[in-house]
Amino acid sequence: MNFPATNALHVKKTDVLVVGGGTAGIAAAVSAARAGARTLLVERRNALGGMASNALVHTLCGLYLLRNDDAQPLTYANEGFPRELAERLIQAGGASGPVRMGKLDVLPHQPAALAAVADDITRRTPNLTVLLHTDLTGLISGPGQIQAAHLQSRGHVFEVAVNSLIDASGDAEAGALAGAAFECAPADRLQRPAYIFGIGGAHETALAGDARFRLAHLISGAVASSQLSAEALGVAFRHGVSQNEIWATIDLQADPYDPCSPECLTRVEACGRRVSFEIIRYLRAHAEGFEKARITCTPAQAGIRESRRLSGLACLTEEDILQGRQVEKPAALACWPLELRENSKGPRFRFPEENRPVGISLDCLRSRTFENLFVAGRCISCTHEAQASIRVTGTCLATGEAAGRAAAAILR
C-alpha cells in the first residue's frame, strides 16, 4: 500500500495519544502533557470542545457539588482542570455565573469561547501537539496492548506508534476499532439526541414573564394544525450568556435511533436543521418579540448524549451514584443526578442520597481488554443508568484529567 503523505506528519511516535478533542479529551491531553508525557490530541472537527462547542451545548453541568439550598456555599466537585477551565472561561468573558436552575448549579457559557480558550490552553502546554481535522481510522494491537494508530486527514494517512491511548471519542471509537470490549444500551433505551441552534435579533423581552408559556401555546397550536412538524414539540428556549442571545434546544426522538450509524446521524442532522428553520420562520410571523429573529448558528453536529460505553476493569452503577458511594482514592467525583432522557417526555431526574457525590474509580477508566487503553468522558465504564449522570461536562473534564495522569504514569 502506498502512503504518499506519511512524511508530512512530523509525529511518528507519541507517549500518549488522545482520541477526541471534547472536554474530556482536552483535559486528558493537557494533564498527560503536564505530567511529562509527549502527547498527541486528535480531533476530527475544526474546533476543540466537543458537545460544549461543536454541538452548541451552552451550559456546563456537573462542575459544582449539589446543594440542599441556596444558603450552602458553592463548591467545585473537582478542583484541578475542571475548575481551571471554568475560571479561564469566566475570565475570558465566555461564561457568566454560576446560576442556579431549580436544584442544580450550572455555568452558562458561549460554545465558541470554550473552543478558543481550549486552543489557548493547549497551545501553551509543553509536550502537547493538537491536530484538528484528523481522524482515527484504525489501531494496531498485540496481546493486551495497543501499539500504533492510523490517522487520516484530507487524504493523507499517518501511522503513529503509541505507548498508551486515551479514548475520549464519546463513542468508544478507539475501543471499537481496536476490538476492545464495549457495551451499548438497546436502541429504545438510549438517551435521545438534541439539536441546538442559536437565535439572534429577538427582542430582549421575548422570553420574559410568561412568554415561554405563550410560545408553548403557539407551537402546540401550529403542530396541531400541521403548520409545524411534530418534532417542534421538543423545542425549549433559553437565554445565553448575553440577554440578546437565545438558544433553542430540540430534543429529538429520532426513531429508529442508532448514534453510531451514519445513516441515522444523517437523518438526525437533516431533521434538526429542517425543524430549526421551520420554527424560526413560524416565530418570526407569529411570536411577539421574534419579528426580527434569525438563526445565528447551527451546530457542527447534533448533541449525542449516549452511545457505546467501554468495558473497564470496574463498572460504575446507578446504585453507586444514588447512594453516593465512595471508593479509596477516587479518580474523579461525579455529582450530577441521573438525568434520564430515554424518550421525548423530557428529563427525569433522580438525585443521590443526601446529595452526596460518587467516587469514580480509576478502574472505570481502564479498558479490561488492553492494558494501555484508557477512557474518559461520556463513554467510561458504567451502566446505561449511571451514564445519565457522568455524561455531563464537569464530570467529563474530571475523568479526562484522571485518565491523562494515569496514561502518563504508566510510562515510568
Add this chain to the structure above:
Amino acid sequence: MAEIPDAIAKKEAKLLSILSDDILELEPDFRTTDDLFEAGLDSMAIMRLLIHVETAFGCRLPVSQVNRENFSTVQKIAALIPAE
C-alpha cells in the same frame, strides 16, 4: 351551573392519566394538588400537554389561561377545561 363533583373528579383523573402516561414520569402516589413544576413540568411538556388536552377533551385552552399559576397542579388545569 356549578359542575358536579363526580364530573370534576373524572376530569382530573383523565388529566392525571394523560400526564403520567405521556408527559411526565410521575410517582404512583402523585396527587391532583401536588406541584407539577416540582415534578418536572416545563414549557416543552406544556406544549405536548396542550395537544393531548385538545384531543382528549375536544377543547383548546386560550393563550390567556396558559401561565405558571394555572398549570401548577392537575386540579387547576382541570378547572380550565369546560364541562363535557
